[in-house]
Amino acid sequence: MLDFLIQEMNREQAAN
Structure with missing residues (x-):
């Protein structure tokens, strides 16, 4: 899950 957010x-x- 965290990997996805990262x-x-x-x-x-x-x-940007």
Whole structure:
């Protein structure tokens, strides 16, 4: 579960 949240955050950071 945490892995999923981390991946989502990473995605948002990569989008910036």
